[in-house]
Amino acid sequence: MSINNIGILGGGFGLYGYMPAALQSNYTTLVLSKYKEIIAVHPILKIYLHQLKFIDSELDLLDASDLLVFARTPKMQFDLIRNLSDPSKVYFFEKPLTQDISTHKIALNHLEKLKFKYSVNYAFMRTDWFKELARLSSIKPLKILINWEISKPQSKWKTELNSGGGLFHYYGIHFASIFKQLNIPIESIRVLMRSNLLEIYTDDNCQFDINLKIEFSDKSRFNIKVLESSSDKTLYSKNLISPFGVEIATDKLDPRISGIIQYYKESLNQDFFKNASSFENYVLEFRTSYDEQSV
Numbered sequence: 100m101s102i103n104n105i106g107i108l109g110g111g112f113g114l115y116g117y118m119p120a121a122l123q124s125n126y127t128t129l130v131l132s133k134y135k136e137i138i139a140v141h142p143i144l145k146i147y148l149h150q151l152k153f154i155d156s157e158l159d160l161l162d163a164s165d166l167l168v169f170a171r172t173p174k175m176q177f178d179l180i181r182n183l184s185d186p187s188k189v190y191f192f193e194k195p196l197t198q199d200i201s202t203h204k205i206a207l208n209h210l211e212k213l214k215f216k217y218s219v220n221y222a223f224m225r226t227d228w229f230k231e232l233a234r235l236s237s238i239k240p241l242k243i244l245i246n247w248e249i250s251k252p253q254s255k256w257k258t259e260l261n262s263g264g265g266l267f268h269y270y271g272i273h274f275a276s277i278f279k280q281l282n283i284p285i286e287s288i289r290v291l292m293r294s295n296l297l298e299i300y301t302d303d304n305c306q307f308d309i310n311l312k313i314e315f316s317d318k319s320r321f322n323i324k325v326l327e328s329s330s331d332k333t334l335y336s337k338n339l340i341s342p343f344g345v346e347i348a349t350d351k352l353d354p355r356i357s358g359i360i361q362y363y364k365e366s367l368n369q370d371f372f373k374n375a376s377s378f379e380n381y382v383l384e385f386r387t388s389y390d391e392q393s394v
Contacts, residue, residue, distance in 0.1 A: 102189060102366070103127055106164030108157060108179075110134055111254070112193070112353075113170035114144060119352065120359035121168075122150050129154050129163055142350050164188060166366070172256050173198040173263030180206040183215065189366065190217040195272050196379065198263035200390055203383050211376060218366065218375035219382070221276035225358035226344075228323050228337050229277060235335060236281050240328040242308040247342065248316035258315075266297040266313050267389055273342070274299060274311060275385040276378055281307055285384045290392050319346055 105121040106129040107113045114134060121128040130138075132153040138144045154160040161167060166189040169176055177197035183190070190210075196219055197203045210217050223229050235241060249270060256262040257269050267290065278288060287305040291298040299311040308328055321342045325335040340346045343354040365371055 102165040104129060104152075104164050105166045105168060105363075106130075106154070106160045107168045107170065108160065109168070109170030109193075110137060111170065112355075113168060114138065114141075115347075115353045116355050116359055117168045117170060117191075118144070118151070119147060120356045120363060122147055123356070124360055124363050126166075126363070127152060129160050131155075131157065131160060143352055161188075166191065169193065177202045177206055181209055183209070184213070186213050186215050188216070189372075190215060191362075191366075192217060192219045194219050194221060194382075195263045195268050195386070196382070198261065200383075200386055203386060207379060207383060216372045218362075218372065219379055220359075220362060221273060221378070221382075222355055222358050222362075223273045223342055224276050224280065225361050226342060228335075228339075228342075231335050232277075232323070232325060233280060235325055236307065240306045240308075241334070242326040242328050242331065243310070244322075244324045244326070245309075245311045246320070246322045247311070247313045248318060248320040249313065250317070250319045251315055266295075266315070267292065268386065270313055271297050271299055271311075271389075272382065272386065275382040278309075278385070279378055279381040283307060283309075285381070285388050288385070288388060290389045 103126065105126040107117050107121070108131070114130070114137065118128055118130060128150070129152045132155045135153055138148055138151070154163060168191045169179055170193050173195050174197070176192055180197070195203070197206050232243065247270070252258065257264040259265065260268065263269060283301060283305055287301050289300050289302060295314050297313040299309070301307060301309045319341050321339040323335070323337050324333065326333055345354050347353055
C-alpha cells in the first residue's frame with residue numbers, strides 16, 4: 100500500500116521523535132489540535148508548526164492516516180489495539196506492546212488474527228554500535244559486555260511494573276530484538292534482578308557470551324565492549340552518554356530522529372511486517388521467560 104499521511108498520537112516522543120522524522124521524510128503529518136500550543140512554544144518543534152496538519156479528534160486522525168504512530172503508555176496502547184478493526188492501515192507501536200504478559204498475548208493474537216500490518220519500535224536496532232555488533236557477529240563468536248546506567252525517568256509509569264515500566268519490561272526489553280537478530284534461543288537467556296540492578300546473560304550453550312547490566316543511576320552512561328570469544332581480544336569498544344550517543348534534551352532535536360527516518364524507510368520493504376511479527380513473538384517469549392525465572 101502507498102503511505103502518504105502519517106498520523107501521530109502521543110504528546111511526548113510522538114512529537115519529539117516521530118513527528119520531525121515524518122516531516123523530514125516528506126510525509127503529510129497529522130497531529131491533534133490540542134498539541135498546537137505545545138509545539139508553538141517549544142524551542143525546537145515550533146519550526147515545524149506550519150508544516151503540520153492539525154486534526155480535532157482522535158477518530159478523525161485515525162481515519163485520515165495511512166500509517167498511525169501510537170506513542171502513549173502501554174496500557175493506552177493495549178486499549179487501542181483491542182479496538183482496532185481496520186487492517187488496511189499500518190500501525191507503529193512503542194515498546195512494550197502492552198503493560199503485562201497476559202495483555203501482550205491478547206494484543207498480539209488480535210493483531211495477527213486480523214492480519215494487521217504493524218511494527219513495534221526497538222530503536223537500538225538502528226544505532227551505529229548495534230550495526231557494528233551485527234557485522235562482527237556474522238564473522239565469529241563474540242563476548243559482548245554492556246553496562247547501561249539510566250537517569251531516573253520523568254514519566255512515573257516508566258518505573259512502575261504494573262504499568263509496563265521497570266528495568267526489565269521497559270528498558271531490558273530493548274535487548275530482545277538484538278538477541279533475536281543474533282539468533283539466540285530464548286532458553287539460553289538468563290535474567291537476574293536484584294534491588295536496583297538487572298543482569299541479562301547467556302548460558303554456556305550459547306555461541307555468544309553476553310552479559311548486560313542495567314541500573315538506575317544519578318547519571319546516564321552506556322558502555323559496550325565486544326571481544327573475540329577465543330582470545331578475549333577487543334574488537335569494538337564504545338563509551339557513550341546514552342545508547343543513542345547523546346543525552347536527550349528539550350532544546351535540541353531528538354537524537355533518535357535519524358533512526359526513525361530509517362524506520363519509516365524500512366516499512367516500505369515487502370518483508371518488513373512479516374519480520375516485525377516474528378520479532379514481537381520472540382519478545383513475548385522473552386517477557387514470559389523473565390516471568391517464569393522470577394517465580
